Amino acid sequence: MTRLATYSVKDKTFFGAVTDEGMIALSPLFPQWPTLYDAIRAGGMKELVAAANGKPVTHTDFSYEMVLPDAPRILCVGVNFPDRNAEYKDGSSQPKYMSLFPRFASGFTGHDRPLIRPPENHTLDYEGEVAIVIGKAGRRIKTEDAYDHICALTxxxxxxxxxxxxxxxxxxxxxxxxxxxxxxxxxxxxxEKAAQLDEARIVTRVNGEVRQDDTLKRMTFPIREEIAYISTFMTLQPGDVIVTGTPTGAGARFDPPRYLKPGDVVEIEVDGIGLLRNGVEDEQWA
Structure with missing residues (x-):
């Protein structure tokens, strides 16, 4: 399984391929693409995968960055599992249309880096999700054609x-x-194939305790429908990210709520994609 990441070494940022021994730097081989996002915009995913084959490891001491730190459009789908609407306890029926909201790249960090709890409010919560990256532009995409527009998962x-x-x-x-x-x-x-999404199970753990555990096939609005619906009102472009929805079990839904605090460790895992792990720290603000 090829894994492409954005990472930093001594304040310099690269993109490359992840191996069990370290990183294979690919960015020096493709100066026309300053970032992984630029490579996706240019339709270069297959070239990156091919270039990684057989290349020696370049870096063994590195830090992961947010995988697409310059992605300008990140759209999130809310309340997208059958039990999620009931968690709100507001008496509302299951919505006819999906809820959407934007997130910006500055709100995300990378793997093995801390989530930051701000001093203004301590209700920091987790939501484990699969995100898709668009690889082919499209407007009014048909549901049956939606997967043809995905180039990567994270x-x-x-x-x-x-x-x-x-x-x-x-x-x-x-x-x-x-x-x-x-x-x-x-x-x-x-x-590469529909089963990567259709058969995926997402598990979220906090300090080793399973908090979320569900399958993507139970989504209220499946990923094919998300792509079709979103592309109705906006042209999806290569490099756009859609965060597809979280299962029941977020900290706010416990009684009392179980919000994240410094020292906690959150792990989100999906077979065939990987494991995303983050600690929690308070913001240092003078």
Whole structure:
């Protein structure tokens, strides 16, 4: 399984292929693509995969970065598992249409880096999700053609400051975009067959305790429908990221709530994609 990541060494950022021994730097081989996002925009995923074969490891001491730190469009699907709507306990029926909201790259960090809890509010919560990366542009994409537009998969901890999603009546944007409150990574896995999504199970653990455990096939709005619906009102472009929805079991839904605190470790795992792990730290703000 090819794994493509963005990583840093001594304040220099590279993209490359992950191996069990370390990183194979690919960015020096493709100067026309300054970032992994640029490579995707240019339709270069297959070239990157081919270039990684047989190349020696370049770096063994590195830090993961958010996998697409310059992605300008990250769209998230909310309340997308059958039990999630009931968790809100507001008496509402299952919605006819999917809920959507934007996230910005600044709100995410990389694998094995801490999620940051801000001093203004301590209701930092986790949400384990699969994210897809668009590889082929399209508008009004048919459901049956949707998978043809995906080039890669990754994982997301869609970290949320819960109290701040309630600051306004019709949006959750401010609770979803605190700097480094979530994580996206560790890497991109090329999307090659439907089973990578249709048979996927997502598990979220906090300090080793399973909090979320569900299959993507139980989504209220399957990924094919997400792509079709979103592409109705906007042209999807290569490099766009869709964060597809989280199962029941987030910390806010316990009684009392079980929000993240410094020292906690959150792991999100999907077979065939990988494991995304993050600790939690308080923001250091002078």
């Amino acid at each position: 994982l997301c901890n869609e970290g949320t400051i819960r109290d701040w999603v309630r600051h306004a009546k019709f949006n959750v944007t401010q609770g979803k975009n605190w700097d480094r409150s979530g994580a996206l990574g560790p890497w991109l896995v090329p999307f």
